[in-house]
Amino acid sequence: MAVNIAFTKGLPKVELHAHLTGSISVTTLHEIWQARKDSDASFSMEDPLVALPLDKVSYDVVTFFPLFDSYIYDLCSSVAAIRRATLQVLRDFRDDGVRYLELRTTPRENVAAGVTKETYVSTVLSCLDEFAASAGSEPDMMPTYLILSVDRRNTAAQAMQTVELAVQFQARGVVGVDLCGNPAMGDVAAFGEAFARAREAGLKVTLHFAEISESATRRELQALLGFRPDRLGHVIHVPDDFRDEIARRDIGLELCLSCNVHAKLIPGGFADHHFGYWKDTGCSISLCTDDVGIFRSSVSNEYLLAAEHFSLGRADLLKLSKRAVDSIFGGEAEKERMRRLLTEFEASL
Numbered sequence: 001m002a003v004n005i006a007f008t009k010g011l012p013k014v015e016l017h018a019h020l021t022g023s024i025s026v027t028t029l030h031e032i033w034q035a036r037k038d039s040d041a042s043f044s045m046e047d048p049l050v051a052l053p054l055d056k057v058s059y060d061v062v063t064f065f066p067l068f069d070s071y072i073y074d075l076c077s078s079v080a081a082i083r084r085a086t087l088q089v090l091r092d093f094r095d096d097g098v099r100y101l102e103l104r105t106t107p108r109e110n111v112a113a114g115v116t117k118e119t120y121v122s123t124v125l126s127c128l129d130e131f132a133a134s135a136g137s138e139p140d141m142m143p144t145y146l147i148l149s150v151d152r153r154n155t156a157a158q159a160m161q162t163v164e165l166a167v168q169f170q171a172r173g174v175v176g177v178d179l180c181g182n183p184a185m186g187d188v189a190a191f192g193e194a195f196a197r198a199r200e201a202g203l204k205v206t207l208h209f210a211e212i213s214e215s216a217t218r219r220e221l222q223a224l225l226g227f228r229p230d231r232l233g234h235v236i237h238v239p240d241d242f243r244d245e246i247a248r249r250d251i252g253l254e255l256c257l258s259c260n261v262h263a264k265l266i267p268g269g270f271a272d273h274h275f276g277y278w279k280d281t282g283c284s285i286s287l288c289t290d291d292v293g294i295f296r297s298s299v300s301n302e303y304l305l306a307a308e309h310f311s312l313g314r315a316d317l318l319k320l321s322k323r324a325v326d327s328i329f330g331g332e333a334e335k336e337r338m339r340r341l342l343t344e345f346e347a348s349l
């Protein structure tokens with residue numbers, strides 16, 4: 001039987017590469033904007049419905065990253081806004097049929113709003129707790145864990161500070177650390193010690209890898225593999241010998257079709273995406289949204305796109321989903337739960 005959106009929505013999915021701030025829908029941003037406008041007559045930021053038009057999904061590396069630094073972070077600076085955004089992001093993923101989520105975010109501070117990096121992480125984690133408490137039982141459950149991101153522009157000391165926060169909040173659901181941010185910036189060699197500390201503390205490691213050709217130098221890719229990542233995101237401009245090494249080490253892959261096409265990180269369209277290469281390697285692949293608030297493609301839609309452009313049937317998507325579970329960071333019990341949900345879903349077809 002053919003794959004359609006009803007099938008991909010019903011498929012119990014894991015989402016492993018979602019940046020929290022990039023996952024906030026424009027509607028939610030607008031509500032946050034409206035609340036601020038209603039309470040402060042001098043508030044003058046542009047309405048998100050105007051700044052991020054609903055029909056615009058094509059940003060490139062130059063226009064994409066400033067969306068956060070010069071707009072969304074200012075809009076979502078208070079504890080109230082961070083809470084509202086996080087809780088809605090969780091509902092949006094759950095309503096799309098995500099049944100296990102790893103959300104990632106870069107700890108940030110806003111002195112004027114009284115938010116420290118620690119307050120920020122703690123606020124996000126309290127939203128995860130609140131959401132879990134309200135879920136009740138299956139099928140509303142979506143166990144969610146947090147990954148803290150190091151930004152490529154960070155200094156070695158800032159990267160270490162993020163890792164220390166991850167260690168501090170490990171018992172509350174931080175399962176790993178990530179390296180993200182504008183791939184045209186920074187020197188990843190500065191972060192070796194921070195990622196070594198993360199591993200030593202038992203945290204998992206995922207890294208944005210070879211997103212643009214300029215950052216895909218052999219020196220950078222070697223340094224990143226030296227951090228002993230458990231998973232890699234994007235893996236676009238990867239030389240053959242590195243591809244072989246990734247497969248040999250059985251590193252999990254987080255692939256983001258819509259983001260890569262719309263942000264022009266790959267030449268061509270969906271059918272040219274490197275998912276076409278990796279799907280036949282036996283690697284664990286999770287299809288991910290990256291920034292659903294910006295690229296507007298849900299996880300279900302990513303599965304649908306993969307099916308449409310790579311001629312995959314229901315059995316192929318089930319196999320892909322089962323293999324994706326192998327690389328989650330939440331531990332064996334979560335893997336078992338997801339495998340059970342997938343088996344039950346398959347039996348219900």
Ligand SMILES: CNc1ncnc2c1ncn2[C@@H]1O[C@H](COP(=O)(O)O)[C@@H](O)[C@H]1O
Nearest residue numbers: 019020021022068104105106180181182291
């Ligand atoms: C093209 N894909 C991408 N590549 C690299 N980094 C990305 C990204 N999409 C998002 N981010 C990173 O995530 C931050 C927003 O979420 P958080 O504030 O952390 O929750 C961005 O500022 C950027 O550093």
